Amino acid sequence: MTSPPVLHLNGLTKTFGSVQAAQSISLELFKGEVLALLGENGAGKTTLMNMLFGHYMPDSGTIDIFDTSGTAKPLQLGNPQAAIAAGIGMVHQHFTLAENLDALDNIMLGSERFFDFRRNKTKAMQKVQKIMDDSGLAAPMNIPVGKLTVGERQRVEILKALYQDVKILVLDEPTAVLTPQEADKLFENITTMTKNGLSVIFISHKLREVLAFSNRIAVLRHGRKVGEISSKEANERKIARLMVGEETEISSRKKMKSGEAVLELDNLTISGSSKRESISNVNLIVKKHEILGIAGISGNGQTVLANAISGLLKPSSGKIKLESEILISNDPSNIIQAGVGRIPEDRHKDGIVGQMTVAENMILEDLSNKRIQSRGLLNREAIIQHCEDLSVKYDVRGPGANASARLLSGGNIQKLILARVFEAAPKLILANQPTRGLDMGAAADVANRLLEARQRGSGVILISEDLDEILSLSDRIMVIYDGELKAVETHDRETIGLMMAGEAA
Amino acid sequence: MIRIEPRNTNSAIFSYGVPILSALVALILASIPLWFAGAPVLVSYVEMAKGVFGSKFAFSEMLTRATPLMFTGLAAALAFRAKLWNIGAEGQLYLGAMAAVAVGTGVLEAPAFILVPIIILFGCAAGSVGMVVPAFLKTRYGADEVVTTLLLNFIILIFLQYMLEGPLKDPMGLGWPQSSPILDQGMLPPLMERMRVHSGLLIAVACALIAQFMLVRSVWGFKLRAVGENVFAARHAGIKVNRTILGAAIASGALAGMAGVSEVAGLKGYLTSDLSPGFGYAGIIVAMLAGLSPIGVVISALFIASVFVGADSMSRAMGVSSYLADLVVSTSLLCVLIGGFFARFKLVKTSVKGQN
Numbered sequence: 136m137t138s139p140p141v142l143h144l145n146g147l148t149k150t151f152g153s154v155q156a157a158q159s160i161s162l163e164l165f166k167g168e169v170l171a172l173l174g175e176n177g178a179g180k181t182t183l184m185n186m187l188f189g190h191y192m193p194d195s196g197t198i199d200i201f202d203t204s205g206t207a208k209p210l211q212l213g214n215p216q217a218a219i220a221a222g223i224g225m226v227h228q229h230f231t232l233a234e235n236l237d238a239l240d241n242i243m244l245g246s247e248r249f250f251d252f253r254r255n256k257t258k259a260m261q262k263v264q265k266i267m268d269d270s271g272l273a274a275p276m277n278i279p280v281g282k283l284t285v286g287e288r289q290r291v292e293i294l295k296a297l298y299q300d301v302k303i304l305v306l307d308e309p310t311a312v313l314t315p316q317e318a319d320k321l322f323e324n325i326t327t328m329t330k331n332g333l334s335v336i337f338i339s340h341k342l343r344e345v346l347a348f349s350n351r352i353a354v355l356r357h358g359r360k361v362g363e364i365s366s367k368e369a370n371e372r373k374i375a376r377l378m379v380g381e382e383t384e385i386s387s388r389k390k391m392k393s394g395e396a397v398l399e400l401d402n403l404t405i406s407g408s409s410k411r412e413s414i415s416n417v418n419l420i421v422k423k424h425e426i427l428g429i430a431g432i433s434g435n436g437q438t439v440l441a442n443a444i445s446g447l448l449k450p451s452s453g454k455i456k457l458e459s460e461i462l463i464s465n466d467p468s469n470i471i472q473a474g475v476g477r478i479p480e481d482r483h484k485d486g487i488v489g490q491m492t493v494a495e496n497m498i499l500e501d502l503s504n505k506r507i508q509s510r511g512l513l514n515r516e517a518i519i520q521h522c523e524d525l526s527v528k529y530d531v532r533g534p535g536a537n538a539s540a541r542l543l544s545g546g547n548i549q550k551l552i553l554a555r556v557f558e559a560a561p562k563l564i565l566a567n568q569p570t571r572g573l574d575m576g577a578a579a580d581v582a583n584r585l586l587e588a589r590q591r592g593s594g595v596i597l598i599s600e601d602l603d604e605i606l607s608l609s610d611r612i613m614v615i616y617d618g619e620l621k622a623v624e625t626h627d628r629e630t631i632g633l634m635m636a637g638e639a640a
Numbered sequence: 641m642i643r644i645e646p647r648n649t650n651s652a653i654f655s656y657g658v659p660i661l662s663a664l665v666a667l668i669l670a671s672i673p674l675w676f677a678g679a680p681v682l683v684s685y686v687e688m689a690k691g692v693f694g695s696k697f698a699f700s701e702m703l704t705r706a707t708p709l710m711f712t713g714l715a716a717a718l719a720f721r722a723k724l725w726n727i728g729a730e731g732q733l734y735l736g737a738m739a740a741v742a743v744g745t746g747v748l749e750a751p752a753f754i755l756v757p758i759i760i761l762f763g764c765a766a767g768s769v770g771m772v773v774p775a776f777l778k779t780r781y782g783a784d785e786v787v788t789t790l791l792l793n794f795i796i797l798i799f800l801q802y803m804l805e806g807p808l809k810d811p812m813g814l815g816w817p818q819s820s821p822i823l824d825q826g827m828l829p830p831l832m833e834r835m836r837v838h839s840g841l842l843i844a845v846a847c848a849l850i851a852q853f854m855l856v857r858s859v860w861g862f863k864l865r866a867v868g869e870n871v872f873a874a875r876h877a878g879i880k881v882n883r884t885i886l887g888a889a890i891a892s893g894a895l896a897g898m899a900g901v902s903e904v905a906g907l908k909g910y911l912t913s914d915l916s917p918g919f920g921y922a923g924i925i926v927a928m929l930a931g932l933s934p935i936g937v938v939i940s941a942l943f944i945a946s947v948f949v950g951a952d953s954m955s956r957a958m959g960v961s962s963y964l965a966d967l968v969v970s971t972s973l974l975c976v977l978i979g980g981f982f983a984r985f986k987l988v989k990t991s992v993k994g995q996n
Contacts, residue, residue, distance in 0.1 A: 479876055
C-alpha cells in the first residue's frame with residue numbers, strides 16, 4: 136500500500152469482568168482505504184470501535200492519529216471529544232437522529248455552540264451541498280427526518296459525520312437495515328468518498344458485501360485479531376473459516392416434494408394503530424415438507440403477521456386454518472395445542488422468563504403434560520431430567536438446569552427455545568428472525584434444525600431480513616412490504632430486493 | 641474510577657445475607673438518635689431484648705403481634721410475586737374482620753368446630769372480594785392497581801365506620817362505635833393459658849408453609865411466577881395471564897382478610913375502627929424484608945414484631961419515644977432495598993492505565 140497511514144491502533148485491550156472483549160488488537164488504516172472489520176457477534180468489533188471513538192477506556196494500548204505531514208500523534212483515550220477533534224466520525228447501527236427536526240438541523244446539531252444567536256443556516260447548507268456534490272450522498276434537507284426513508288436517514292447520518300470534517304469514518308453494520316439496492320448505492324458513495332481521501336472502517340458480518348467493497352479485511356474472533364487479508368486474495372470460504380475457526384456448513388437442502396397444506400391464511404387483515412402494525416388481505420399456504428420464506432425489511436408488518444399466527448393478536452378479519460380447521464387465534468395455548476411451534480422474534484422478551492431456571496423454561500409451553508405434573512403438582516425430578524435430556528439433544532450449554540435462564544448466551548437461549556418447540560413435534564413452525572444476533576455457529580444450527588423439521592414433514596414459515604438466509608433455506612419465497620404479502624416466482628436476488636423496497640418487479 | 645457491573649450469579653449468601661445484614665445495620669443506625677436522646681445505647685437495646693425475650697409473657701406478646709403481620713406479609717408476598725401491587729391489605733383486613741363479626745356474633749348458633757371454619761371462610765372471602773375488584777379493573781380496563789387498592793383502603797375504612805355506627809353496632813355497647821362481641825364458640829382458641837397469643841399464629845405458619853409449597857411445587861405457583869417475572873413470555877407460552885393474576889388476587893385478598901379474622905376472633909373479640917395499627921401497610925415491609933419468600937415472611941414478621949414490642953418496653957424503661965420502632969423498621973426496609981441493589985450489581989474498581 137503506497138498511501139500514507141492515518142490511524143494506528145496499538146495493542147488495545149479491554150476486559151469486562153471475566154470477559155476479554157479485546158485482547159491486544161493492533162490495526163493500521165491507510166488514507167483512502169476501506170477496511171472491513173469482520174467477526175461474529177461478540178468477537179469484539181464494536182468494543183474496538185467504541186475504544187477508538189472514546190466511549191470505552193482501554194485497559195491498555197494506545198491509538199495514534201497521523202496528520203497530513205505523516206507524523207503520529209497519540210489520541211487522548213476515553214474522550215469522545217478528542218476523537219471528534221482528531222477527525223474520527225462514527226455512524227451507529229441504530230440511528231441517533233432527532234426525528235422531528237429536519238436533516239439540516241440534525242447535521243448542524245452538535246457542531247454548533249450552545250449559545251449562538253446568529254445561526255447561519257445558509258452557510259451550513261452550502262457546506263452540506265458541497266459535501267453532497269462531492270460524495271454523491273443525497274437526501275432532502277428540509278423535511279423532518281422522521282419522514283425520510285431508512286436509506287435517506289442513513290445518508291443524513293453519514294453527512295452529519297462528514298460535516299464535522301472527518302478523515303476516518305466508522306460505519307457499524309450500515310447495510311443491516313437497507314435493501315440490496317440501497318446498499319449498492321451506499322457502496323458507490325463510499326467509493327467516491329474514499330477517492331476524495333476519506334478512510335473508512337466498515338463493520339459487517341455479511342461476507343458478500345465485504346468481499347465486493349473493501350480493500351482489506353481484518354477478522355476478529357473472541358476478542359483477538361485472527362487474520363488480515365487483502366480482499367483481492369480472499370474468498371467467502373477463507374474468511375468464514377477465519378471467523379468461526381472451523382467450517383460450519385449448513386446441510387444442503389434436499390429436493391423434496393411438498394405435501395398437502397398445513398397452514399392457510401385466508402384474507403387475513405389486521406388494522407393496527409399505525410401502518411407498521413397493520414396487514415391487509417394476506418393470503419398464504421404452507422405445505423408439508425416446505426419452507427416458506429417471507430422476506431422484507433423490518434417494520435413492514437412481519438411482527439403483526441407473526442403475532443396473529445402465534446395467537447397474540449386477534450385478526451380484524453380473515454381466517455387462520457391449520458389443516459383446514461379454523462384456529463381461534465387470540466389464545467396462544469390453543470395455537471400451541473393445535474400444533475404450531477413458534478420461535479419468537481424477540482427471544483429475551485417473548486421466549487424466556489429470565490429469572491426462572493433453564494429447566495423451568497424448557498417446560499414453559501408444556502405445563503399440562505402429565506410427564507411433568509400430576510394433579511397440579513410439578514414433578515421436579517422429571518423436569519430436571521427432561522431439561523438434561525434436551526440440553527444434550529439440542530446442545531444447550533450453560534451453567535446447568537437449575538441456573539437462571541438469563542445467564543445463557545443468546546445462542547443458547549435460542550437453542551433452548553428450539554428444544555422446546557421441536558420436542559412438541561409441531562405441524563407448523565413459525566420462525567421469526569430466528570438467527571438475528573446469533574453467531575455463525577448458532578445460526579447454522581438453527582438453519583439445520585429448520586431443514587430437519589422440513590424433512591420430517593413440518594411446514595415452516597421463515598420470516599427474515601437476511602436475504603441470504605431466505606434464499607438458501609426457502610422452497611418458496613414471498614415478500615412483505617407495507618403490510619402486503621406478495622408471492623415471488625424466482626430466487627433472484629435483484630427482483631426480490633426491488634420488491635422489498637416496494638417497487639413492483 | 642469505580643464502575644457498576646451486574647453480577648452474573650445469584651448467590652445464596654446474598655438472598656439470606658442481605659435481609660439479616662439490613663436488620664443489623666438498621667439497629668446500628670437507630671442507635672444514633674437513641675444516643676442523641678441521651679439514653680445509653682447498649683442498655684437500651686438490652687431493655688429492648690428483655691421486652692421480647694425477658695419473660696414468657698413478653699415473648700407471647702411478640703408472637704401475638706407477629707401473627708397479623710404474617711398474614712398481611714404473605715398477602716403482599718404472593719401478590720408481589722405476580723407483579724400485582726396489592727397496597728390494599730389494610731382495607732382487606734377490615735373487610736375480613738367485618739365478615740367475621742357479621743357471621744360470628746349470633747347470626748349463626750353452632751358449635752366451635754363448625755362456627756370457627758365458617759367465620760374464617762367468610763373473612764377470607766370478604767378479603768378476596770376486596771382484592772378481586774381491583775384485579776378485575778386491572779385486567780379488564782388496565783386500571784393501575786396501586787391506585788385502586790390504596791384508595792379502596794379509605795373507602796373501606798369509611799364503610800367500616802358506617803357499619804360500626806349502624807348495622808354492626810353493639811346495642812349493649814353504651815354508644816361506643818363497636819360491634820357486638822364474637823360468640824365464645826366462634827373465638828380462635830388461645831395457645832397458652834392467661835396469655836393473649838392464640839391459634840391464629842398456627843394458622844399463619846401453616847399458610848406460609850402452604851404458600852411456599854404452592855409457589856415452588858405447583859403449576860399454579862409456576863404460572864404465577866412466570867407471569868410476575870415476564871408477562872410477555874408467559875403470554876406467548878400460552879399461560880392465561882388474566883386468570884393467573886385473578887388467582888393471585890384471590891389468594892392475596894384471602895390472606896389479608898384472614899389477618900382481620902385473626903385479630904378480631906383471636907385477640908379482641910369485637911371490632912372497632914382501630915383494630916389494626918397499620919398491619920396492612922407493615923405487611924408490605926415484612927414481605928420486602930423476606931425477599932417475597934413465604935417462609936421468609938414468618939421470620940421477618942417475627943423480627944418486626946420484636947422491634948415493635950421491644951421498643952415499647954424500652955420506651956417504658958428508658959423514657960425514650962417508642963417511635964424508635966418505626967425508625968428501625970423503616971431503616972431496615974431502606975437497607976434491604978439498598979442491599980438488593982448490591983445483590984444484583986457489584987462495584988468494580990477500574991485502573992486508569994493507558995491514559996495519556
